[in-house]
Amino acid sequence: MATFAVVIQxxxxxxxxxHSALLFCEAVLASGHGLQRLFFWQxxxxxxxxxxxxxxxxxxxxxxxxxxxxxxxxxxxxxxASALRRGIVDAQEARRYELNASNLLPGFVLGGLGQLVDxxxxxxxxxxxxx
Amino acid sequence: MSGQQSSRGLLVICRKSAWQASxxxxxxxxxxxxxxxxxxxxxxxxxxxxxxxxxxxxxxxQLKSVARQLPVLELxxxxxxxxxxxxxxxxxxxxxxxxVSVHALPPAELADLLARQHNVLVF
Numbered sequence: 001m002a003t004f005a006v007v008i009q010x011x012x013x014x015x016x017x018x019h020s021a022l023l024f025c026e027a028v029l030a031s032g033h034g035l036q037r038l039f040f041w042q043x044x045x046x047x048x049x050x051x052x053x054x055x056x057x058x059x060x061x062x063x064x065x066x067x068x069x070x071x072x073x074x075x076x077x078x079x080x081a082s083a084l085r086r087g088i089v090d091a092q093e094a095r096r097y098e099l100n101a102s103n104l105l106p107g108f109v110l111g112g113l114g115q116l117v118d119x120x121x122x123x124x125x126x127x128x129x130x131x
Numbered sequence: 132m133s134g135q136q137s138s139r140g141l142l143v144i145c146r147k148s149a150w151q152a153s154x155x156x157x158x159x160x161x162x163x164x165x166x167x168x169x170x171x172x173x174x175x176x177x178x179x180x181x182x183x184x185x186x187x188x189x190x191x192x193q194l195k196s197v198a199r200q201l202p203v204l205e206l207x208x209x210x211x212x213x214x215x216x217x218x219x220x221x222x223x224x225x226x227x228x229x230x231v232s233v234h235a236l237p238p239a240e241l242a243d244l245l246a247r248q249h250n251v252l253v254f
Binding site: 041042081113114118126128 | 252
């Protein structure tokens, strides 16, 4: 069994990157391998938005990520610098910056690039999905 | 491979000029890896060598200059800044004119470098 760390740099519905990453992660787990960490970076942070509402006949990628994370207890880190720039905030950051709402889906956590470097060191393979 | 072994090296490749978001991301990652004592080098390919031009001013464009961060890389523990020698020649950039120490790699050395890497992140 191998462990994978996956970096997602594409926003949902903007390119195939996010969807391909999700399918890859599902295949990794279905094959008996492990996911050490998911790292959502740059435009990829939009995958953690609770406000995405695609049409009913399209897969809701943020909710699909959330279900995968919850079902398998995966560490899902959202780059805090990328997220704040793009309006993805948790309750703590909303308070810190005096914003009137937060929108980070439960199951995702904000973190720093150090966690990407750590994932690179710990996982057997680091795979990136970028637009 | 095992997660318990000593730090695995990383090559960060940047292919964009100083004014693109991915260039900033590449430098941030290289600096972070360096701070965490991961053996890391930065390779500038193609138009990314334009980051090496001195005296770049972002103020007229209301942009932060990524090039200003290049001198910080060494302080953060980034081993080397490498550059595509052909691209340097194409843009008429002399290594001596750069504000940071740069090692220019001709095509054969570039190919050899890439062949020796286990971990590469491209921006």
